[in-house]
Amino acid sequence: MARPPTVHDDELYDRLAEVFRTTGYEGASLGALAESTGLKRASLYHRFPDGKAQMAEAVLARVERLFEDLLEPLRTDPDPRSGIVRTAERISEFYGGGLLSCVLDTLPLSGAPEPVRRRAARVAEVWISAMADAACRAGRSPEDAREAAEDVFASAEGGLVHGRLFGDGGPFTRALARMPDLLLGT
Amino acid sequence: MARPPTVHDDELYDRLAEVFRTTGYEGASLGALAESTGLKRASLYHRFPDGKAQMAEAVLARVERLFEDLLEPLRTDPDPRSGIVRTAERISEFYGGGLLSCVLDTLPLSGAPEPVRRRAARVAEVWISAMADAACRAGRSPEDAREAAEDVFASAEGGLVHGRLFGDGGPFTRALARMPDLLLGT
DNA sequence: GTCTATAATATGATAGAC
DNA sequence: GTCTATCATATTATAGAC
Secondary structure, three states, X not given: OOOOOOHHHHHHHHHHHHHHHHHHHHHOXXXXXXXXXXXXXXXXXXXXXXXXXXXXXXXXXXXXHHHHHHOHHHHHXXXXXXXXXXXXHHHHHHOHHHOOOOHHHHOOOOOOOHHHHHHHHHHHHHHHHHHHHHHHHOOOOHHHHHHHHHHHHHHHHHHHXXXXXXXXXXHHHHHHHHHHHHHHOO | OOOOOOHHHHHHHHHHHHHHHHHHHHHOOHHHHHHHHOOOHHHHHXXXXXXXXXXXXXXXXXXXXXXXXXXXXHHHOOOHHHHHHHHHHHHHHHOHXXXXXXXXXXXXXXXXXXXXXXXXXXXXHHHHHHHHHHHXXXXXXXXXXXXXXXXXXXXXXXXXXXXXXHOOOHHHHHHHHHHHHHHHOO
16 A cells, blocks of 8 residues: 655655746756756656656645645634734745745646646645635625635735746735735725 | 848747747747747757847847837826826736736746846836836835835736636736726825 | 666757758 | 758656666
C-alpha cells in the first residue's frame, strides 16, 4: 500500500514548486527540476512516472494542502474580521511579503497540459470560495461575497506580478491590508 | 539607413507577442515563434540576429508604443475623469475584456535575460506613471497618486491572471471600472 | 530508490544557396 | 529577405546496474 506523505516528500515538492513558480511549466526543464531537488533526472522519473505533468500536479496538490492551513483562520474564527486578518497575515508570509511568484499565475501558461491547468484553477477556486464563504457568513449576499473574493484574489495575484517586475511588494501588501474591508463590505 | 517601422513589421511583432504572451520567455520556442509568424527559424534570425532575446525586446518596444496610444486620453483629456474612462475602455479592448494574458506578467519569468526583464519593467512603469501623473493633475498628492496607480496596475494584471485561470474577465473588468474612482480618490 | 548510460527528439543558432 | 541544410547542445524519456 502507498506510503503516506512524509516531510521528506513535502520538501521535494517544495523544491519542485520553486522551479515551476519562477519559470512556468514549459520553462521548468527536467534538468532544472533535478538540480533544484538534488536528484538525477532518472530518479525524478522513478517518483513521477508520468514526468513533468505529474510533478506539476503534485506541486499543485501540495499548494492546495498548504492553502488549507493558510485559510484555517478564515474558515474557523468566530469573528469574521479576525479570521480574515489572520489569514491575510499567513498569506503575506507565504508569498514573502509579495516578492515571490505564484504557481497559479505561472503554471497555467500555454504549454501546460490541460489537467495541470484545471488543477491550478481548482486551487485558486479553493482560495476564492473560502473568502466568499467568509464574506457570506459575515452577512453579505452570495453575489457580493463572490465578487469581493474574486477581486481580492486578483489584486493579490497582480501584486505578485508587480513584485516580480519591480521587486516591490507594496501593492501586494496593500491588497492584503484591504482584504478585511473588501470582504466585509465596510 | 534603417527602414522605418512598417505595418508589416508591426504585424510580425504582434505574431511574436502572441507566443510570448501565452507561453512566457523560455516557453516561447523558436519553432513556435516561426510557426506563428509563418517565417522559418533562419528568417527570424535574419530579422533578429541576437535571437529570441531581441525578439522579446522588439515585442516589448511594440507594446510600449501601443500603450502610448491607449494612454493618450489619460495624458491629454482636459477632464481627468473623462480621460481615465476613455483609457480604461481602450485597455479593456486591448486585453480582450480580460481574457488575454499580458507580456508584462509572462515575459519576466525566470529564464528571461536581464535586458528583457528590465524592458518589461520599463513598459509597466510607463503605464503606472501615466496613471500617477493623471491622479496628480487631478489634485492628489504624489504619494497617494503613485500608490493608487500601482494598485490599479496590480488589480488589472491580477484580473488577467483570473481570466487565464477561469476564462472569466469579471475581475479585470471591475478593476478597470474602479480605475476612475481609485485614481481620483473619490 | 538512486544512479550511469543511452536514445530520440527539440532547440538555439549558423552557413550558404537562391 | 527567405529558404534548405546543418550542427552542437538541451531536453524528455527509458533501460538496466547497483
